[in-house]
Amino acid sequence: MSVSSSAVDESICSTTWPKFHGYHQYSLKISSSLKASLPRKLKWKNSPAKPTEAYKPVLIEQIANIVTHGSCILPAVCATWLLIQRASTPTQYWAGLIYGIALVFLFTVSAAFHTTCCLCNSSKYLQIRDVLHRGDRAMIYIFIASSYFPWLSLVPNLNVTAETTNKSASSLLPMLLSWCGVNSLVAADLRWLVWFLAAMGILYQQIFHEKYKWLETLIYVLIGLLPSLPFVHGDEFQGVWELKIGGACYIIGLIFFKADGRIPLAHAIWHIHVALGASIHYYAVFSYLIG
């Protein structure tokens, strides 16, 4: 018995079409559910946080936060290793080591905090997120104190004498010291004062975490700038300009630190300013203080 070609086609179609049709329907279903799960427009930021709450970054901001500080960890480890290799005296070694460890921890704690926020979103990780958030903020104070440490330990004759420095218009602190009857503030005093201020800042931050955010920022600025006032008012020593430019990076960065929800990727931009300021300060410590 012969079978015509049209009959064969028909029989093939009748057996394969239902399968093909089913597959087609299935793939359409997948693509439509994928489309529904993807945001129509890429979201770059959320609304600003309420005064007593932390800002909730969108996914792209979280990734940018992780990358901008996570990518600095390995360079910071190498930079620390180079610094202690270059040290030629015990004071240089310890100054380089303390500064370097703070540099590595600053980026590591920050990257760990932002990674946890991104990957461990549920409420059962709330406690670890809170601990890392507090640690991230505490590292800013520790980093400020350790950034001063090499300068206050290694710049020779870094004595601040009220009578000799109050001729400068910008030397407010020596003037105040003079009025208070303090004639000379040596680097060693300042070095411990900076750590004391950092400890006070951490204590304040642990008690009032996320409560008075503007006050917290103001404390960062005060602790960051006050110890520099007695000696960064001229160009008496090498590296003073790098200190000023690096400090300016941190200050400009604070604009973005306070702009979550107003400027897209604001926190990642703050991170970049921190990395830039730290690089400039590191260059100065490496070039002028150690070796």
Ligand SMILES: [Zn+2]
């Ligand atoms: Zn951060």
